[in-house]
Amino acid sequence: MKRWETVIGIEVHTQLLTRSKMFCGCANDYAGAAPNTHVCPICLGAPGMLPVVNAQALDYGIMAALALQCEVPEFSWFERKNYPYPDLVKGFQLTQYSYPIGAHGQVEVEVGGEARPIRVRRVHLEEDTAKNTHVNVMGESYSLVDCNRAGVPLMEIVTEPDARSPEEAVAYLKKLRDILVFLGIASGRMEEGAMRLEANVSVRTAEEAAAGVLRKRCEVKNLNSFESVRQALEFEVERQIDLYERGEEVQQVTMGWDALNGRTVVQRSKEEAHDYRYFPEPDLPPLRFSQEHIESVRVRLPELRHEICGRYVNDLGLDPYRADLLSQSRGFAEFFERCLSGCGNVERISNLLLGDFMAQVNERQLSLDDCSQLPIPAEELAALARHWDAGQLTGPQVKQLLPHMFTTGQSLTEAKQALDIRVVGAADELLPVIEEVLAANPDAVEKVRAGNDKVLKFLVGQVMKATRGQAAPGEVNRLLEERLRS
Amino acid sequence: MSELYQLTIEQAAQGLRAREFSSVELTRSVLQRIGQVEGELGSFIEVTEEAALTMAQAADERLAGGAAPPLCGIPGGIKDLIATEGIQTTAGSKILEGYRPVHDATVVERLRADGYVLVGKCNQDEFAMGSSSETSAYLTTRNPFALDSVPGGSSGGSAAAVAAEEAFFSLGTDTGGSIRQPASLCGIVGIKPTYGRVSRWGVIAMASSLDQVGPFARTVKDAALVLESIAGRDERDATSTSRPVPSYAAVCGQDIEGLRVGVPREYFIEGMQPEVEQAVRAAVAELERLGAEAVEISLPHTEYALPTYYLIMPCEVSANLARFDGIRYGVPQPGETMWEAYSKTRGAGFGAEVKRRIMLGTYALSAGYHDAYYVRAQKVRTLIKQDFDQAFGQVDTIVCPASPTTAFRFGEKMDDPVQMYLSDVFTLAASLAGLPGLVLPCGFDQESKPIGLQLIAPHWQEETLFRVAHAFEQSTPWSQPACRDRLQVGRGGAA
Numbered sequence: 001m002k003r004w005e006t007v008i009g010i011e012v013h014t015q016l017l018t019r020s021k022m023f024c025g026c027a028n029d030y031a032g033a034a035p036n037t038h039v040c041p042i043c044l045g046a047p048g049m050l051p052v053v054n055a056q057a058l059d060y061g062i063m064a065a066l067a068l069q070c071e072v073p074e075f076s077w078f079e080r081k082n083y084p085y086p087d088l089v090k091g092f093q094l095t096q097y098s099y100p101i102g103a104h105g106q107v108e109v110e111v112g113g114e115a116r117p118i119r120v121r122r123v124h125l126e127e128d129t130a131k132n133t134h135v136n137v138m139g140e141s142y143s144l145v146d147c148n149r150a151g152v153p154l155m156e157i158v159t160e161p162d163a164r165s166p167e168e169a170v171a172y173l174k175k176l177r178d179i180l181v182f183l184g185i186a187s188g189r190m191e192e193g194a195m196r197l198e199a200n201v202s203v204r205t206a207e208e209a210a211a212g213v214l215r216k217r218c219e220v221k222n223l224n225s226f227e228s229v230r231q232a233l234e235f236e237v238e239r240q241i242d243l244y245e246r247g248e249e250v251q252q253v254t255m256g257w258d259a260l261n262g263r264t265v266v267q268r269s270k271e272e273a274h275d276y277r278y279f280p281e282p283d284l285p286p287l288r289f290s291q292e293h294i295e296s297v298r299v300r301l302p303e304l305r306h307e308i309c310g311r312y313v314n315d316l317g318l319d320p321y322r323a324d325l326l327s328q329s330r331g332f333a334e335f336f337e338r339c340l341s342g343c344g345n346v347e348r349i350s351n352l353l354l355g356d357f358m359a360q361v362n363e364r365q366l367s368l369d370d371c372s373q374l375p376i377p378a379e380e381l382a383a384l385a386r387h388w389d390a391g392q393l394t395g396p397q398v399k400q401l402l403p404h405m406f407t408t409g410q411s412l413t414e415a416k417q418a419l420d421i422r423v424v425g426a427a428d429e430l431l432p433v434i435e436e437v438l439a440a441n442p443d444a445v446e447k448v449r450a451g452n453d454k455v456l457k458f459l460v461g462q463v464m465k466a467t468r469g470q471a472a473p474g475e476v477n478r479l480l481e482e483r484l485r486s
Numbered sequence: 487m488s489e490l491y492q493l494t495i496e497q498a499a500q501g502l503r504a505r506e507f508s509s510v511e512l513t514r515s516v517l518q519r520i521g522q523v524e525g526e527l528g529s530f531i532e533v534t535e536e537a538a539l540t541m542a543q544a545a546d547e548r549l550a551g552g553a554a555p556p557l558c559g560i561p562g563g564i565k566d567l568i569a570t571e572g573i574q575t576t577a578g579s580k581i582l583e584g585y586r587p588v589h590d591a592t593v594v595e596r597l598r599a600d601g602y603v604l605v606g607k608c609n610q611d612e613f614a615m616g617s618s619s620e621t622s623a624y625l626t627t628r629n630p631f632a633l634d635s636v637p638g639g640s641s642g643g644s645a646a647a648v649a650a651e652e653a654f655f656s657l658g659t660d661t662g663g664s665i666r667q668p669a670s671l672c673g674i675v676g677i678k679p680t681y682g683r684v685s686r687w688g689v690i691a692m693a694s695s696l697d698q699v700g701p702f703a704r705t706v707k708d709a710a711l712v713l714e715s716i717a718g719r720d721e722r723d724a725t726s727t728s729r730p731v732p733s734y735a736a737v738c739g740q741d742i743e744g745l746r747v748g749v750p751r752e753y754f755i756e757g758m759q760p761e762v763e764q765a766v767r768a769a770v771a772e773l774e775r776l777g778a779e780a781v782e783i784s785l786p787h788t789e790y791a792l793p794t795y796y797l798i799m800p801c802e803v804s805a806n807l808a809r810f811d812g813i814r815y816g817v818p819q820p821g822e823t824m825w826e827a828y829s830k831t832r833g834a835g836f837g838a839e840v841k842r843r844i845m846l847g848t849y850a851l852s853a854g855y856h857d858a859y860y861v862r863a864q865k866v867r868t869l870i871k872q873d874f875d876q877a878f879g880q881v882d883t884i885v886c887p888a889s890p891t892t893a894f895r896f897g898e899k900m901d902d903p904v905q906m907y908l909s910d911v912f913t914l915a916a917s918l919a920g921l922p923g924l925v926l927p928c929g930f931d932q933e934s935k936p937i938g939l940q941l942i943a944p945h946w947q948e949e950t951l952f953r954v955a956h957a958f959e960q961s962t963p964w965s966q967p968a969c970r971d972r973l974q975v976g977r978g979g980a981a
Binding site for chain 2 (some may be wrong): 046
């Protein structure tokens with residue numbers, strides 16, 4: 001059995017979060033709108049209409065190119081990609097071909113502790129097509145064209161065939177998505193079609209790999225989630241290896257992932273030949289980017305997820321797992337850091353946020369994108385942590401307070417009052433209770449005197465029970481030790 | 487000058503302000519003229535009588551209120567390639583029959599803002615493809631000076647309307663000569679501005695890197711007034727220039743003492759009508775008499791202009807006309823499948839010349855031919871432009887013929903497309919280089935058909951064109967107002 005190397009290249013199309021469409025002033029927020037209501041003569045491809053470039057989209061393109069470590073050229077231009085189809089209103093798509101807005105970059109991905117670069121071949125801008133739906137009305141089939149989406153800015157990011165496993169491909173996609181979302185230029189919502197994924201898959205022998213030879217590749221489409229990417233690529237790799245090992249050929253076709261049946265199937269192509277007859281768009285002068293402008297975009301690049309994560313590991317001493325969770329959105333990272341500024345105990349804050357706090361967020365299906373919308377402000381959470389640190393609150397009490405604060409939006413003080421929570425730490429309050437407990441557990445007393453720490457814990461527990469969790473456990477422990485062992 | 491419709495814009499503007507007549511009267515005179523000659527001439531796909539009178543009334547109110555731009559109350563025609571809100575715009579094609587744009591083209595917006603009066607949408611070759619207006623899907627336009635002959639194209643209707651006094655001015659478009667050649671054949675003034683001087687927004691695209699809108703008028707000054715109205719930066723057209731619009735009318739009257747005039751040897755060729763050559767050479771002599779210095783120059787890549795143009799233009803056409811599928815607008819034909827509907831709609835809606843150019847352009851862009859044809863043609867285009875750059879280092883303007891012949895007879899060039907393409911040999915190079923070109927009359931041939939003189943200037947130097955043209959016009963008897971007795975169509979004041 002030969003050893004096979006997996007070769008995967010990934011193509012991502014992402015819609016951009018600009019205010020208006022790529023080449024006209026129509027609003028870029030058609031979600032939920034009635035068909036053909038976010039349109040104008042330009043994005044409808046009416047006769048005599050001309051495109052004008054969206055400057056915000058250009059800057060988003062430069063931002064992405066820089067964040068992906070691409071070279072941004074001195075000039076770039078749009079080209080016409082010509083083919084007839086009802087969802088292509090002009091009969092051509094405005095895209096970039098020879099001079100994309102970014103090229104020769106890379107993204108470092110980590111799989112199983114090993115970090116490898118996935119090279120980015122190109123980043124370019126283009127316009128989205130209209131949307132076709134096919135319906136059947138009283139036995140007649142119709143194709144309906146909704147032009148709301150026509151002209152929405154898209155960015156295409158293409159890698160070299162560097163990914164060597166489905167895991168690596170998924171790791172790349174996750175990291176790319178994080179970069180785009182943290183740049184603030186894309187929503188990353190695959191389920192909404194805002195981010196579309198395609199992969200090119202082939203396999204080859206180790207010898208071929210050494211010689212730089214590539215075999216025929218298949219394009220895999222209809223990938224709607226990271227999980228389906230992983231499954232589809234695994235299946236496709238196996239399918240190809242299987243063919244080769246049976247002495248058969250792999251046909252260079254487009255495959256679609258059939259999630260229901262868990263396999264890739266050959267898709268019928270839209271048209272036989274794909275000769276797009278690219279030529280530069282005469283209606284748009286070439287784009288020129290001065291070094292000053294590119295630098296001005298570079299200095300305004302926000303901190304990316306992997307940079308935040310790195311900071312948490314290096315500066316705060318967090319483990320990569322928790323650092324990753326705490327940096328899952330810019331909003332959450334900022335929330336975490338605001339909590340820290342109120343209570344410097346990194347362990348306490350991160351465990352609180354990732355534990356009981358997160359449990360509440362999940363239960364209530366809240367979003368962490370904008371944490372200012374959460375019922376508990378960072379300051380209150382920091383206060384909670386500080387009180388806990390100072391022994392003014394116990395763990396069980398925190399578990400009581402958090403859900404209550406989520407539900408009511410009350411401050412820590414108000415919540416403590418409402419739930420009648422206080423910590424009893426004063427010896428004169430605790431000693432009577434301790435005496436009662438000791439009286440009720442004479443055998444335990446003997447064992448503790450004999451050196452049994454487990455039973456000491458039991459006695460602490462009994463005191464906690466007797467005080468309905470309001471005794472400061474540390475203090476109880478100390479008093480018991482004093483009482484029984486000194 | 488017994489009839490209002492015979493006036494120039496300048497004269498009409500004066501008369502309106504002097505309260506000698508109203509815009510409504512002016513417009514009625516023009517509409518009457520249209521009624522008189524249109525049956526024979528066929529300049530208009532649609533005469534907009536109602537709109538004209540409404541606009542004339544509004545213009546009169548505005549004029550009564552005080553200062554108004556020169557074009558206020560002046561009746562004009564608009565080539566049917568240019569969008570007019572709510573008014574049918576067909577591009578001379580069946581595929582757009584009944585199409586009513588939801589918005590005026592920028593140039594129409596500007597005319598409207600100046601208070602012009604729209605008398606009709608002018609006939610043209612289908613989608614601006616032609617040099618005779620014979621490919622129009624709607625009607626035939628005749629040359630007002632020779633009714634058995636073509637008015638030129640593709641803006642034949644726009645030219646004929648102005649020459650026959652059915653409008654004071656009109657707008658046409660020029661991609662490879664479609665203003666200049668008809669102006670030459672119809673004995674009037676026409677100008678293709680520098681590429682980027684006038685907005686193309688709302689102008690149905692033929693070849694995006696070549697198209698320009700320009701005016702037809704009966705005098706140089708009139709043409710200058712119209713160009714001033716429509717020129718200027720348009721944010722909706724990324725290829726339009728931000729350079730300010732000078733006052734073109736103001737340079738009319740300046741002398742041309744010491745101006746260097748280039749006479750390109752490649753523009754006097756075998757196969758051109760001898761009378762055309764004679765008239766143009768005589769015009770050069772006249773310019774010298776007026777103080778200009780004539781210099782023989784060479785534009786060595788001239789012979790490549792025709793194949794270069796007839797490669798680049800169809801390539802852009804093939805993409806620009808891809809949108810006509812009958813789905814969102816236009817006249818659809820039903821089909822069993824989507825592809826059948828596409829081919830039936832376009833098959834029925836497009837004429838032969840349009841199909842020819844779409845196929846030619848698709849072929850020249852296709853894999854395997856793209857570099858040899860499209861890319862190579864673009865490279866030669868640069869060489870052609872460089873010819874002019876070099877020449878303009880020696881001269882201020884170039885003088886040459888606009889058309890190798892005077893108006894040819896109907897059907898004469900329809901059998902061989904290349905014969906028709908050859909009509910544009912003198913106008914194509916300037917188009918490829920994006921240069922401004924003005925044409926004005928410089929004589930008549932033995933059959934009393936007009937001969938046109940073409941002036942080409944460096945980019946943005948329309949002022950030079952108007953200056954030279956005006957000086958020539960003033961010292962020669964060839965302007966339309968001076969030659970109107972040669973019109974073959976309804977030329978009397980008293981019918």
